[in-house]
Amino acid sequence: MSPRSTAARSTAVAVLLMAASAVVLPPAHAADGDEYVVTLDSSTATTDYTHRTVDLTGTLTRTDGTPVAGAPVRLEESVLFDTWNPWGDPIDPTEWETRGLGTVHTDAEGHFTLEDVPADRVESTPSPYLFPRHEVMFRAVYDTDPTDFHMAFADTTVKVRPVTSALAYRVNKTTVREGDTLVVKGRISWPAGHGPIAGTRVFLRTYYESSYNARTTTDARGNFTVRARIRDYDNEFVIFSAPKDYYVAGASKDLPVKNVTP
Numbered sequence: 001m002s003p004r005s006t007a008a009r010s011t012a013v014a015v016l017l018m019a020a021s022a023v024v025l026p027p028a029h030a031a032d033g034d035e036y037v038v039t040l041d042s043s044t045a046t047t048d049y050t051h052r053t054v055d056l057t058g059t060l061t062r063t064d065g066t067p068v069a070g071a072p073v074r075l076e077e078s079v080l081f082d083t084w085n086p087w088g089d090p091i092d093p094t095e096w097e098t099r100g101l102g103t104v105h106t107d108a109e110g111h112f113t114l115e116d117v118p119a120d121r122v123e124s125t126p127s128p129y130l131f132p133r134h135e136v137m138f139r140a141v142y143d144t145d146p147t148d149f150h151m152a153f154a155d156t157t158v159k160v161r162p163v164t165s166a167l168a169y170r171v172n173k174t175t176v177r178e179g180d181t182l183v184v185k186g187r188i189s190w191p192a193g194h195g196p197i198a199g200t201r202v203f204l205r206t207y208y209e210s211s212y213n214a215r216t217t218t219d220a221r222g223n224f225t226v227r228a229r230i231r232d233y234d235n236e237f238v239i240f241s242a243p244k245d246y247y248v249a250g251a252s253k254d255l256p257v258k259n260v261t262p
Contacts, residue, residue, distance in 0.1 A: 036068065036152035037061050040140040047119045047136075048161040049194060049247045055115045058140050058154060060106050067110025074141045075101035075114055079121050079246060081129035084211040095129040097121060101138075112140070119158045121246045126201060130211055130242045134160040134249070160247060165190035167251035169239055178232040178261040182206070188222040188241050190248055197222040201242045206234040232261045 043055035056075065060068045081095040099122065104112045119136040121127065136158045143151040169186030176182055188200050198220040203212035206228050214228040226239070240252035 034150060035062055036142055036144075037063055038073070038140050038142050038152045038154040040138060040154040040156045042119075042138065042156045042158050044158065046159045046161055047247075049163050052118055052120045052247065053116045054119050054138075054158055055113065056117055056138055056140070056156075057111065057113050060110045060112065060142050060152070067106070067108070068142075069106055069108045069110060071106045071110075071142060072103045073106060073112050074103050074143070075117075076139045076141065077101055077117070077119075078137045078139070079127075080133040080135045080137060081127065082131040082133050084131065086208050094133070097123070097127060097129070119160065126242070126244045127246075130201075130203065130240075130250075132160075132162075132246055132250070134162050134246070136160060162247050162249040163190055163194045164249050165241065165243060165251045167239065167241055167253055169253060169255070171255055171257060174256050174258065176230045176234075176257060176259050176261075178230055178259075180230045182228050182230055182237070182257060183225065184227075184239050184255065185225045186223070186239065188218050188224065188243075188251065190243075194248060195245050196220075200224075200244070202226055203240055203242065204228050205236060205238040205240070206230065208236040212240075230259060230261075232259075234259050 038058060038060055040056065040058040060071050060073060062068060076098055078096045078098040083091055083093050083095050085091045101114060101117060104114050106112045137155055139153055139155050141151055141153040166189045167186060169184055172183040184204055188197055197218055200218045202216050202218060202224045204214040204226045206213045214226050216224050216226040218224045237255035237257040238252060239255060241250045243250055
């Protein structure tokens with residue numbers, strides 16, 4: 001394997017920063033409201049493919065324990081992904097897809113509830129992030145004055161138990177040089193009854209600083225073919241999948257390929 005070049009580093013960082021700016025930012029870590037305390041709990045700590053919803057309950061009180069009645073509490077949900085970061089830089093290790101769940105009001109005892117909340121992505125398009133953490137965070141916020149940057153909030157996190165998938169492959173060559181085309185053919189599969197496989201994204205990485213260098217999608221049977229033209233500095237060869245469903249885990253394989261470019 002050739003030494004790791006830093007030639008593509010600046011471009012990779014720029015792409016990473018552009019991607020981060022194009023999505024909703026993570027929930028702000030503002031100071032708790034000085035006079036209020038929020039609690040938040042989920043009806044379950046773990047969800048799975050069949051059971052994806054939770055009931056959220058919580059309380060709003062003053063710091064002395066007095067309940068706050070009739071108060072608006074904003075609820076949010078963040079689906080979590082791992083950040084691609086091979087450099088070890090102090091980059092936020094978490095990518096956040098955050099959406100609002102609406103506002104609920106406390107009852108006379110300061111309690112609030114929101115039932116049957118999907119602990120899941122709700123977007124119809126695939127996520128721009130490729131490495132799901134299989135974890136969903138919920139947040140309850142009580143903010144009496146949005147201009148003062150002080151709020152009372154509480155978080156609770158639900159673990160997602162995904163369905164496992166498999167990846168079978170073959171490569172057209174195990175020794176490559178600059179200018180060669182590496183072709184990887186294979187198939188993605190997971191247990192029947194867990195959603196369609198057609199259109200599952202498959203990625204090929206040939207350089208360690210890139211999350212991927214070539215991509216394709218599967219046909220209705222899960223078959224795929226992906227190609228990458230080899231550069232002199234390509235030095236890491238990995239094939240992996242990124243199912244659209246947050247409740248189906250991707251699969252990854254290191255390829256037995258070596259770049260022997262002089």
